[in-house]
Amino acid sequence: MSAAAAAKAAVQAVSRRLIPMFDRVVVEKAEAVTRTKGGIVIPEKAQGKVLQGTIVAVGPGGRNERGDTIPLSVAVGDNVLLPEYGGTKIELDDAELFIYREHDILAKLNK
DSSP states (O other): OOHHHHHHHHHHHHHHHOOOOTTEEEEEEOOOOOBOTTOOBOOGGGSOOOOEEEEEEEOSOEEOTTOOEEOOSOOTTOEEEOOSSOOEEEEETTEEEEEEEGGGOOEEEOO
């Protein structure tokens, strides 16, 4: 099994076990570009920050003043634009994931 396939399997296993609370979502950040299309290796310091990710788990939703559940506007599998700073990094079963509140997500990206 390749390293990429093992990482994907780890993320899928964690996403089945990890259920975020309220309006939180679990995001797997996209990998940073380490090579150009021409094959040139980009040094780590020159690589840009990863600001995109895929949602792997969502909570049940926030609550309003009356206690009613407000459903989230994002779903598992959505590609999203993330803020440069923020989120809580977690590492489970060799998977590196981040937990964000729904209102911290900047945008959904269409495929």
